[in-house]
């Protein structure tokens with residue numbers, strides 16, 4: 001069976017249900033951690049805590065190439081989102097952002113480390129400092145915080161994207177960062193409903209693949225209503241502590257995949273890696289939309305090997321340049337899942353089948 005993200009497996013159930021007392025070792029210069037139901041909720045909670053008392057809006061800069069779902073909680077707050085375009089390296093286009101801001105003051109600047117590639121921190125930090133804005137490093141695609149030097153005032157993580165745990169997000173705060181976020185973590189509780197759903201989901205996906213998409217969305221949506229409890233928090237900390245092992249497997253999968261893809265033409269790597277990078281998915285940018293569509297169908301015949309990303313925020317349709325850029329990448333890039341739990345024998349068999357098709 002191939003899953004698009006790590007899922008709880010029957011053989012791991014006993015280990016999962018054990019409550020281990022793990023300590024979190026925060027990165028150097030960071031001393032607070034705030035937990036909420038997902039990354040998007042953490043960002044919204046932070047914004048809510050920073051909304052100016054004088055009734056004016058909190059101004060937050062986000063890339064237009066972003067998931068619309070991830071700003072759903074921000075829309076009901078007293079915030080104004082200024083979207084910015086990116087360079088071909090997926091770093092912010094600062095001159096465009098400057099001109100969009102005009103003479104408005106910026107409160108929060110968000111730099112996204114796309115697909116686990118941690119880049120652009122110094123420039124982003126300087127930009128935020130010049131504007132006296134908080135600098136948020138969005139690390140939702142990064143597996144953990146180990147072995148990386150961070151600069152952000154806040155680091156946003158989504159451990160549930162990388163490990164088989166219920167939906168949970170966290171915001172790690174730099175020393176002396178005065179914010180008003182207070183954790184409300186409920187009592188330790190085994191997430192029985194989540195466990196049952198994981199088991200049902202994998203059984204149904206195996207025997208009734210046509211229900212795959214329904215279970216993907218319905219189940220993940222229902223997960224978002226869970227509030228974090230001590231058990232899930234500990235599981236997230238445990239996962240962070242073990243993240244380097246998973247990262248190694250992902251990088252092996254990534255290298256294997258690149259070797260295979262190098263045999264075909266009409267594509268390039270979406271973003272090149274850097275020394276600090278940690279692959280989350282591998283992005284193949286196809287030469288045109290027709291090729292991307294054909295490959296998407298060939299690769300997803302029996303299992304879902306690739307996805308297209310993201311569902312864009314509706315708000316960006318007001319800016320032609322940002323919309324065109326985000327739509328271009330949304331249409332041309334195929335993201336391969338390379339997580340640590342992939343069954344490489346099924347995966348390589350399915351990949352080879354698709355890659356060998358005459359019209360790949």
Ligand SMILES: Cc1ncc(COP(=O)(O)O)c(C=O)c1O
Pocket residue numbers: 038039040041067070112138140141157158168169
């Ligand atoms: C770049 C980025 N940031 C934040 C989020 C929000 O993460 P979560 O699913 O934990 O709310 C996502 C979700 O896809 C994302 O892609």
